[in-house]
Amino acid sequence: MKEKILRIENLEAGYGELKVLKGINIEARKGDLVAIIGPNGSGKSTMIKSIFGLVKPTKGQILFKGKKITGKRPDEIVHYGITYVPQGRLVFSTMTVEENLEMGAFILKDKSIVKERMEEVYKFFPELKEKRNQRATFLSGGQQQMLSIGRALMLKPEMILLDEPSLGLAPMAMQDIFRKIKTINKQGTTVILVEQNAHLALAICNKAYVIETGRIALKGGKDIAKKQKVKDLYLGH
Amino acid sequence: MPLINQLLANGLIAGAIYALMASSFSLIFNIVKFMDFSPGAIYVLAAFAAFFFNIVLGLNFFVALILSLIIVSLAAIVINKSVYKPIRERKGSNFILLLASFGVFLIVTGIILLLFGAQVKTFGLPIEKGYDIFGALITKTQILLIVTSLVLFFFLQLFMKTTKLGKSMRAVADNREIASTLGINVEKTITITFVIAAILAGVAGILVGIEQNIEHSMGFIVVIKGITASIVGGVGNVPAALLGGFLIGIVENLGILFLPSGYKDAIAFLILIIFLLFRPQGIFGVKTREEVSG
Numbered sequence: 001m002k003e004k005i006l007r008i009e010n011l012e013a014g015y016g017e018l019k020v021l022k023g024i025n026i027e028a029r030k031g032d033l034v035a036i037i038g039p040n041g042s043g044k045s046t047m048i049k050s051i052f053g054l055v056k057p058t059k060g061q062i063l064f065k066g067k068k069i070t071g072k073r074p075d076e077i078v079h080y081g082i083t084y085v086p087q088g089r090l091v092f093s094t095m096t097v098e099e100n101l102e103m104g105a106f107i108l109k110d111k112s113i114v115k116e117r118m119e120e121v122y123k124f125f126p127e128l129k130e131k132r133n134q135r136a137t138f139l140s141g142g143q144q145q146m147l148s149i150g151r152a153l154m155l156k157p158e159m160i161l162l163d164e165p166s167l168g169l170a171p172m173a174m175q176d177i178f179r180k181i182k183t184i185n186k187q188g189t190t191v192i193l194v195e196q197n198a199h200l201a202l203a204i205c206n207k208a209y210v211i212e213t214g215r216i217a218l219k220g221g222k223d224i225a226k227k228q229k230v231k232d233l234y235l236g237h
Numbered sequence: 238m239p240l241i242n243q244l245l246a247n248g249l250i251a252g253a254i255y256a257l258m259a260s261s262f263s264l265i266f267n268i269v270k271f272m273d274f275s276p277g278a279i280y281v282l283a284a285f286a287a288f289f290f291n292i293v294l295g296l297n298f299f300v301a302l303i304l305s306l307i308i309v310s311l312a313a314i315v316i317n318k319s320v321y322k323p324i325r326e327r328k329g330s331n332f333i334l335l336l337a338s339f340g341v342f343l344i345v346t347g348i349i350l351l352l353f354g355a356q357v358k359t360f361g362l363p364i365e366k367g368y369d370i371f372g373a374l375i376t377k378t379q380i381l382l383i384v385t386s387l388v389l390f391f392f393l394q395l396f397m398k399t400t401k402l403g404k405s406m407r408a409v410a411d412n413r414e415i416a417s418t419l420g421i422n423v424e425k426t427i428t429i430t431f432v433i434a435a436i437l438a439g440v441a442g443i444l445v446g447i448e449q450n451i452e453h454s455m456g457f458i459v460v461i462k463g464i465t466a467s468i469v470g471g472v473g474n475v476p477a478a479l480l481g482g483f484l485i486g487i488v489e490n491l492g493i494l495f496l497p498s499g500y501k502d503a504i505a506f507l508i509l510i511i512f513l514l515f516r517p518q519g520i521f522g523v524k525t526r527e528e529v530s531g
């Protein structure tokens with residue numbers, strides 16, 4: 001068994017009076033591609049944001065490679081080798097593609113490494129290279145998602161958190177992005193993939209959790225897709 | 238056509254000041270998303286600080302200039318940390334922030350009134366002979382004023398486009414939360430933005446001080462004109478603030494051809510109202526985008 005890279009224990013979090021997460025336990029080992037599926041408003045984004053310090057947990061803890069990261073600020077968390085692809089393709093729309101990627105490498109001091117990484121991202125997403133000097137506003141949805149993921153690859157993270165990368169994309173673009181996510185994972189990066197699109201997510205993961213109203217309703221391997229409940233609720237047959 | 242040329246020249250001189258103020262407002266608006274009145278206070282504070290060091294203490298003008306800019310930078314840091322940051326952390330609305338900044342404006346100019354009194358003060362520079370340029374008389378100080386404004390503006394653009402700090406300021410302005418996840422210290426970046434905005438407004442105040450004279454109440458009208466200029470250009474669009482500034486300066490001066498000169502200040506208000514009604518996104522129309530995240 002590979003080393004445990006992420007452990008979330010009894011995590012509770014919310015927004016003011018609103019309790020969203022009511023005791024979540026999740027585990028990932030190095031090299032895992034963990035899918036977390038669940039319906040609208042079940043707390044998927046809240047969970048990912050808690051890992052990154054964007055939402056302050058009220059209870060429980062989060063360990064990354066055995067180190068407690070609960071309560072740290074986002075600009076500290078990134079130094080651990082974790083990066084985040086937010087829901088909704090939140091690229092910097094007023095900046096160019098190239099500047100967006102540069103910002104992804106903000107914590108790197110060495111400019112030559114930044115250049116090198118940028119070329120690697122361009123090799124991985126050739127479409128971005130063609131648009132390197134365009135403002136991110138002018139990209140298609142699929143390209144913005146590539147940019148958002150590319151920005152998170154600039155640090156060569158050990159673990160990448162993806163929040164609904166399929167959201168709002170055309171079927172073709174969706175397939176493309178999921179192939180890329182699988183490739184990123186194969187190259188050794190642990191992936192935590194939050195999705196409403198259970199079909200796609202379960203097809204590429206090796207471990208899955210179903211989250212419902214802030215609790216883990218089911219967990220298992222890829223074969224979780226065969227469970228009747230998952231079929232009924234998420235796979236539509 | 239010497240009258241028109243003279244009015245145009247006056248418009249450029251006024252416009253240079255409005256452009257500096259408009260960039261100050263726009264920089265701050267971009268990063269904290271509210272119309273902050275404090276650059277108006279910084280403008281007055283800088284002028285009086287320079288007066289104090291240069292005239293009262295008799296220090297060399299450039300020493301006085303540097304000391305004044307240090308003082309306004311510190312003032313901006315204190316204003317942001319002690320007033321705006323607590324409101325931000327309590328998730329106060331932009332309206333509350335705007336009102337708080339108006340309070341800051343009144344307090345700072347009130348303190349200046351207490352310290353220096355209400356009478357008009359001058360730097361007492363010798364009266365200059367103007368150069369005749371296309372029939373318009375322009376003094377050396379006025380040329381210095383326009384050139385300084387343009388040069389500062391140019392370096393501001395260069396800074397925002399090419400330096401890592403400038404880019405991180407733009408990233409925080411674009412999406413604070415995402416910027417933080419990339420390792421950018423958002424609070425530090427906001428502080429730096431306030432300092433740069435204070436230097437722009439401070440230079441404007443000092444330039445006006447040496448070109449004309451200073452009084453504690455000089456800030457209000459420049460707040461209105463600066464904000465109008467930034468709205469006319471397109472709120473938060475820093476390059477457009479330059480054009481907005483010169484546009485207001487020129488239009489209000491040319492207006493004297495048609496209206497009694499007492500209406501000069503009213504023209505800026507009129508432009509402000511027209512733009513707010515019919516083109517709130519300004520000439521260069523970038524609509525401000527709400528930050529949404531899932």
Ligand SMILES: Nc1ncnc2c1ncn2[C@@H]1O[C@H](COP(=O)(O)OP(=O)(O)OP(=O)(O)O)[C@@H](O)[C@H]1O
Nearest residue numbers: 015018020039040041042043044045046047196531
């Ligand atoms: N910033 C916020 N302030 C207050 N409530 C919020 C905030 N963000 C989310 N919520 C609420 O928290 C609950 C969980 O939201 P969350 O975004 O985590 O769900 P999700 O599983 O990611 O849903 P989706 O699939 O729609 O993205 C919802 O009821 C939502 O309305």
Ligand SMILES: [Mg+2]
Nearest residue numbers: 044045087531
């Ligand atoms: Mg979500």
